[in-house]
Amino acid sequence: MKKGQVSFFIIIGIIMVIVIVLLMFLSKELEFDNVQPEEVEPFITSCLEQSAESAIKYLSLRGGILDAQESIIVNGREITVLRNGDDIYVPDDDILKSQLEMLTENYLKECVDIGRFHGDITLGSPKVIAEANPNSIIFNLEYPVSVTLGEEVYKKDKFLANIDTRFFYVFSEIRKSVNMIDNGMYNMTHFANMDIDTKAIDTPDAVIFDFKEEDMHAVYAVR
Amino acid sequence: MEMRGKSLLIIILCILLIYLLPSTAFTAGKQETTTDFTAETPTSWSEASSNTDYQDIANRVNTGSSSIDDVKRNVQDINKQKEIVKKLNTEKKGEFFTNNPDMHKMKAEFSDYAQGKFGERVDVNEGDSFDAATGKLTTKDGSVIDLNNLGKDVQSTSNGVAVNGNQYQQAQNIHGNPDGSISADSAAHIQAENIGIYDATGITIFPDGNIHIDYANVVNDGTTLSYEVQNYTKEGIIFHIESASNVSSDNCLYFWNVTDTTFYITSTNGKAVTNNDLRITDCDDINLAMKPIGEGMIDIIKYDATYYVENATIVINNETLISNNTSIINVKDGMSCLYLEPPASYYYGYDDMRKDFAVQANDQYYLCFRKSAEEIFPMLIQDNRGLIDFIDNTIYLNGKAQYMRYPYADDITTLTYSNVYEGKMPDTKTEIKLDNDWLSINLMRVHENTGITSVSNPAEYLTIIEESNTSWVRLSHEKIYSYNIAFLYNLAALKSNMMKRARHEIYPYDSNFISSYITGIDNEELK
Numbered sequence: 001m002k003k004g005q006v007s008f009f010i011i012i013g014i015i016m017v018i019v020i021v022l023l024m025f026l027s028k029e030l031e032f033d034n035v036q037p038e039e040v041e042p043f044i045t046s047c048l049e050q051s052a053e054s055a056i057k058y059l060s061l062r063g064g065i066l067d068a069q070e071s072i073i074v075n076g077r078e079i080t081v082l083r084n085g086d087d088i089y090v091p092d093d094d095i096l097k098s099q100l101e102m103l104t105e106n107y108l109k110e111c112v113d114i115g116r117f118h119g120d121i122t123l124g125s126p127k128v129i130a131e132a133n134p135n136s137i138i139f140n141l142e143y144p145v146s147v148t149l150g151e152e153v154y155k156k157d158k159f160l161a162n163i164d165t166r167f168f169y170v171f172s173e174i175r176k177s178v179n180m181i182d183n184g185m186y187n188m189t190h191f192a193n194m195d196i197d198t199k200a201i202d203t204p205d206a207v208i209f210d211f212k213e214e215d216m217h218a219v220y221a222v223r
Numbered sequence: 224m225e226m227r228g229k230s231l232l233i234i235i236l237c238i239l240l241i242y243l244l245p246s247t248a249f250t251a252g253k254q255e256t257t258t259d260f261t262a263e264t265p266t267s268w269s270e271a272s273s274n275t276d277y278q279d280i281a282n283r284v285n286t287g288s289s290s291i292d293d294v295k296r297n298v299q300d301i302n303k304q305k306e307i308v309k310k311l312n313t314e315k316k317g318e319f320f321t322n323n324p325d326m327h328k329m330k331a332e333f334s335d336y337a338q339g340k341f342g343e344r345v346d347v348n349e350g351d352s353f354d355a356a357t358g359k360l361t362t363k364d365g366s367v368i369d370l371n372n373l374g375k376d377v378q379s380t381s382n383g384v385a386v387n388g389n390q391y392q393q394a395q396n397i398h399g400n401p402d403g404s405i406s407a408d409s410a411a412h413i414q415a416e417n418i419g420i421y422d423a424t425g426i427t428i429f430p431d432g433n434i435h436i437d438y439a440n441v442v443n444d445g446t447t448l449s450y451e452v453q454n455y456t457k458e459g460i461i462f463h464i465e466s467a468s469n470v471s472s473d474n475c476l477y478f479w480n481v482t483d484t485t486f487y488i489t490s491t492n493g494k495a496v497t498n499n500d501l502r503i504t505d506c507d508d509i510n511l512a513m514k515p516i517g518e519g520m521i522d523i524i525k526y527d528a529t530y531y532v533e534n535a536t537i538v539i540n541n542e543t544l545i546s547n548n549t550s551i552i553n554v555k556d557g558m559s560c561l562y563l564e565p566p567a568s569y570y571y572g573y574d575d576m577r578k579d580f581a582v583q584a585n586d587q588y589y590l591c592f593r594k595s596a597e598e599i600f601p602m603l604i605q606d607n608r609g610l611i612d613f614i615d616n617t618i619y620l621n622g623k624a625q626y627m628r629y630p631y632a633d634d635i636t637t638l639t640y641s642n643v644y645e646g647k648m649p650d651t652k653t654e655i656k657l658d659n660d661w662l663s664i665n666l667m668r669v670h671e672n673t674g675i676t677s678v679s680n681p682a683e684y685l686t687i688i689e690e691s692n693t694s695w696v697r698l699s700h701e702k703i704y705s706y707n708i709a710f711l712y713n714l715a716a717l718k719s720n721m722m723k724r725a726r727h728e729i730y731p732y733d734s735n736f737i738s739s740y741i742t743g744i745d746n747e748e749l750k
Contacts, residue, residue: 077745184698
C-alpha cells in the first residue's frame with residue numbers, strides 16, 4: 001500500500017467521526033427545540049389526559065378495585081370478583097376517585113420526561129384531584145413546574161384535563177345491579193332497561209359482567 | 224208226606240241259614256271287595272277292632288261291658304246297613320233306581336244311614352257307589368265325596384253332585400274341613416253361587432261364600448272370566464289372583480299376564496290393585512300398560528272411557544302418565560284429559576327423543592289434549608288448567624305446572640328431563656309455541672301477576688324467575704347450553720344460545736367465546 005492511500009483512509013475516518021459527532025449533537029439540539037418552555041403546559045396537559053384515560057381504562061377493566069381481595073383467572077386474565085369477605089362489594093365514588101387519582105399520577109410520572117425539556121427544569125410532585133360529573137371527569141393536577149432557558153423563566157403548577165366519560169355513571173349502575181345480585185341471580189329487566197351495553201357471561205367459576213361505554217369496559221365477576 | 228218232610232227240612236234249613244248267615248259272615252265271612260259300593264266286613268275281632276265301624280263294639284266286648292248277644296245284635300245292625308250298600312253295589316248301574324221299585328226305598332234307607340252315620344242328608348242317585356270303609360261316595364260322573372266330617376247336604380245329580388247347594392262335576396275328594404269349608408282336590412266343573420270353576424285343582428269353598436282355588440283353567444264369576452288361574456282367592460266382592468293368563472269382563476275389558484293382583488269387577492267398573500305390571504285392553508279397544516309404583520291401582524269405568532289411577536304409571540301408545548297420587552284419565556284417541564293430584568307427570572315420547580316432553584302437575588291440575596282439528600276447547604281462563612294443542616303446536620299452562628324436555632347439544636341428548644318452564648302460582652298463564660316438528664320452542668310467553676310466578680329455563684344454562692313483572696336471571700355454571708332453546712322468551716330473543724333483551728346480552732359458558740372475549744379486552748387495554 002502506498003503512503004498516499006494510507007493518508008486518504010485516515011482522512012476519511014476522521015471525517016466520518018466528525019460527521020457522527022455532529023449528527024448526535026444536532027439531534028439533541030432539535031429535540032430540545034421541540035419542547036420550548038411555553039410548550040410545557042400543553043405537553044403536561046396532554047400527558048394528564050393520556051394518563052387519566054389510561055387510569056379510567058385500567059381501573060374499569062378491574063371492576064374499580066386495584067387491590068382485589070378475590071379474583072378469577074380466565075384465559076390467563078385476572079378478573080376482579082366484586083366481593084369483600086362474604087359481601088358483594090362495589091367501591092363507592094370516593095374510593096373510585098382516589099384510585100383514579102393515584103393511577104393518573106403514576107401514569108403522569110411516566111409520561112413527563114424532564115430530560116426532553118431544554119433548559120433548567122425543576123418539577124414538584126404531581127397531585128391529581130378528580131372531580132366526578134355525570135358525563136365527564138375533571139382531572140385537576142397540581143404539578144409545580146419551572147423551566148429556565150436563558151433569560152426566560154417559565155413556571156406553572158396547575159393543569160386541568162376534562163375527560164368525557166360516564167365512568168361514575170357506569171359504576172353507579174353497576175352498584176345498583178350488583179346490589180340486586182344474590183348468589184349469581186340478577187335482574188334482567190333492570191339490565192334491559194339500562195342505556196349501557198351490558199353482557200353477562202357464564203364461566204365455570206363465576207358470572208362475568210361487562211359494561212361497555214365508548215372506549216371503556218367495566219369488567220367484573222360475581223359469584 | 225215225603226214232600227212235606229222235604230219242605231219242612233228246607234224251611235228249617237232256611238231258618239237256620241237266615242239265622243247263621245250273619246254270624247258266618249262275621250266269624251268266617253270272606254271279605255268282599257267291590258269296585259264301587261263296598262261293605263267291608265271284618266274277619267276277626269282284631270280286624271274289627273281296627274275298623275272304625277266296629278271299634279265301639281270291640282271296645283265294649285273287650286271291656287266286658289257288653290254280652291256276646293249284644294255284640295251280635297250290634298253287628299247285625301251294622302251289617303244291615305252294609306247290606307244296603309251291598310245291594311247298591313250288586314245291582315246293575317243305571318237300572319238301580321229306574322228298574323227296581325225298591326230303589327226309592329233303598330235310597331231313603333241310605334239317606335237314613337248317612338244321616339245316622341255322618342249327620343248329613345245324602346241323596347244318592349243311579350250309578351253312585353259308596354265305600355263304607357272310607358266313607359267316600361262316588362257319583363256316576365266320577366266325583367268322590369268324603370262323607371266323613373262333611374257336615375253338608377249331599378245330593379247326587381244326573382251329571383255330578385251337589386254339596387251344600389254347590390254343583391260339582393268329576394270332582395275328586397270332596398271333603399269337609401274343620402273351619403266348615405268344603406274342599407275338592409280337583410273338579411272338571413264346580414258351579415257355586417254366581418261362580419263357575421272349570422278344570423280346577425285345590426278348590427275350597429268357605430261357609431261365607433269365599434273361595435280359594437289352587438289352579439283353574441277358567442273361573443267365571445258372572446261378570447269376570449279368569450283364565451289359567453293360579454291361587455285364585457275370592458273374598459266377598461273382590462278376588463285375588465297369583466297369576467292368570469288373562470282376566471276379562473263383558474268380553475271387552477281384558478287384564479293380561481296377571482300376577483299377584485286383586486280385582487274388584489262389577490258391571491260398570493274393572494278395578495285392579497297390584498304391585499306388578501299389567502297389560503290392559505279396555506272396552507274401547509285401547510291397549511294400555513300399567514306399571515305400579517309400589518302398590519298401584521287402576522279402576523276402569525268400562526263404558527265411560529275413564530280410568531282412575533293411584534300410584535302407577537299408565538302407558539298408552541307414546542303417552543305416559545306417572546301418578547304418585549290419584550289421577551283420572553279420560554281416553555279418546557289416547558289420553559284425552561287428565562285430572563292430576565300431585566305428584567303426577569304426563570310424558571309424550573317421539574321416536575326422536577329430542578322432541579320428547581313432559582308436563583308435571585304441582586297442584587291439583589286439569590290437563591287436556593287437542594288431537595284433532597274438530598276438537599274445540601274453551602278458553603283457558605281457569606287456574607291450574609292446561610292444554611296441549613297438538614294441532615296448533617302450542618302448550619298452554621295455567622298455574623302450577625311444569626314443562627320439561629331432554630336438553631341436547633351436538634347430537635347428544637341427556638337422559639334426564641330438565642325444567643323448561645314451571646308455573647309457581649295458580650293464576651300464572653303461559654303459552655309455549657313450538658315449531659311443526661315440536662323440536663324447537665319458538666316462543667315462551669309468561670303472563671305474570673304478582674309474586675314469583677314462574678321459573679323458566681329457555682336455555683339449559685339459563686334460569687329466569689318472573690317476579691312482579693321483573694325477570695330475575697341465574698346462570699348455571701355446571702350445565703352446558705342446549706339447542707332446544709326458546710327463540711323468544713317474553714321480550715328476549717335467543718340466538719345461538721345468546722340471549723338478548725334490549726342492550727343486555729347473556730352468554731353461556733363457551734370456551735371459544737370466552738377466549739375471544741378475553742383477547743378483546745386484553746387488546747383494549749393495550750391501546
